Amino acid sequence: MNHTERRVVITGMGALTPIGTTVSSFWDALLNGTSGAAPIESFDTEGMRVTFAAELKDFDPADYLGAKQVRRMDPFCQYALIAADQAVEDAGIDPDEMSQEEKDRVGVIYGSGIGGMQTFYEQANYFQENDEKRTSPFFIPMLIPDIASGQIAMRFGFRGPNHAIVSACATGNHNIGDAVRRIQSGEMDACVAGGTDACVTRLGITGFASMRALSTRNDDPAVASRPFDANRDGFVMGEGAGALYLESLESAKARGANIYGEIIGMGASADAHHLTAPDPEGGGVRLALNRVLDHAGLNPEDIDYVNAHGTSTPLGDVAETKALKQVFGEAAHKLNVSSTKSMTGHLLGAAGAVEAIATILATKHDIVPPTINFDTPDPDCDLNYTFNEPQERSVDVALSNAFGFGGHNTSVAFKKFEG
Known part of the structure; x- marks a missing residue:
């Protein structure tokens, strides 16, 4: 078989989210319409314009990682490692039982949109108040966005292609898409792919709030994220990580792996329009959608479900709808x-x-998770957004969209697995 024809399947998943710190708890919360937004508990918000976010709950990294690792990793990297652990275990992989040759064929392509924001904030303050000689030697290794991919590789001994694509909020999709193409090409047989961020910090909230990007519903955070509703006023900052264990179908079958689904296409584009605002006509998104359909060999009528980027911003939701x-x-x-x-x-x-995990599970279980918090129709958003309640339907093929500041647009196509 030509390597470019190799099928890529998902055999393991890991999720660390504000509504569940395992894949099963995350999925259950989605179907129950659970909001993860609440007043911020991790730092004092007095005097801040926005005082809420979607934080990880009932979570202590020390329950998963050694005390030394926790001290020497920014939260974004801690989250990545924990999600990767879940995905590798879920895939039925025991690195101790793999040969070095097998490990050399497993890559890690895993990114962060911003990297170690908490570390940067803490070390910058420390530097201003103390002698520079006391700056932590782990400052830079804890800060740089690519360190999560390096840490994951070291944890498991995976020596395949290893890097991090950084494209703001399109990061997760770009890393997954790159992993798919490298498996298809035969450069590697499997890969841990995904993304992480931990920006619920005083600096992170203040920075996004100063752009007027965040919702200011401080009085009722649980209903603040309301994509496609006429009264949306910005997004809610969240934190967490997602990881997929991807491999060629041949590899998965050879070891009798459980297969969740198949990735059949990736499309990407640029708006070339504005630093942070989307192309109001959705031109760049349209290109990404056309490209994912072309890569997957699909027609528009083949798609059953789209997990929208849908951030709950006034401009973004309309532009995505138009596209x-x-x-x-x-x-x-x-x-x-x-x-x-x-x-x-x-x-x-x-x-x-x-x-991507939510989309994969939608194809596996034939159920579409809802868009919660809908009250008021927006005439510019007139599609079926699955408001407030999940909907059972056949979901054979689905897309997941992710767009980022800088005009980065991505869409990944997932298909129900058929042997």
Whole structure:
């Protein structure tokens, strides 16, 4: 078989989210319409414009990692390692039983949109108040966005391609898409792919709030993330990580692995429009959608569900809706669309990976998770957004969209597995 024809399947998944710190708890929370947004507990918000976020709950990294590892890793890296652990274990992989040759064929392509923001904030303050000679020697290794991919590789001894694609909130999708193409090409047989971010910090919240990007519903955080609702006023900051264990179908079959689904396409583009605002006509998104359909060999009518980027911003939700209607035409109104960010908040660099998991499970279980917090229709958002309740339907093929500041647009196509 030509390597470019190799099929890529998902055999393991890991999720660390504000509504569940395992894949099963995350999925249950999605179907129950659970909101992860609440007043911030990890630091004092007095005097801040925005005082809530979607934080990880009932979570202590020391329950998963050694005390030394916790001290020497920024939270974004801690989250990545824990999600990767879940995915590798879920895939039925025991690195201790793998030969070095096998490990050399497993890559780690795993990114972060921002990297060690908490470490940067703490060390910058420390530097201002103390002698520079006392700056931590772990400052830079804890800060750089690629360190998560390096740490994951070291944990398991995987020596295949290893890097991090950084594209803001499109990071997770870009890393997954790159992993798929490298497996298809035969460069590697398997890969841990995904994304992570931990920006619920005083600096992170303040920075995004100063851009007027965040919702200011401090009085009722649970309903603040309301994609496609006429009264949306910005996104809710979240934190977490998602990881997929991807491998060629030949590899998965050879070891009798459980297969969740198949990845059949990736599309990417640029808006080339503005630093942070989307192309209001959805032109760049349209290109990404057309490209994912072309890569997957699909027609618009083949798609059953789209996990939308849907951040709950006034401009973004309309632009994405326009792009969907431009690409899908009459079929757009037959789609189910939903934004799981209505529950998780916006996980930035982790969003694509976590939402990929939601999309994979939608195809596996034939059920579409809802977009919660809908009250008021927006005439510019007139598709079936699966408001407030999950919907059972056949989901054979689904797309997951992720877009990032800088005009980065991505869409990944998932298919129900058929041997």
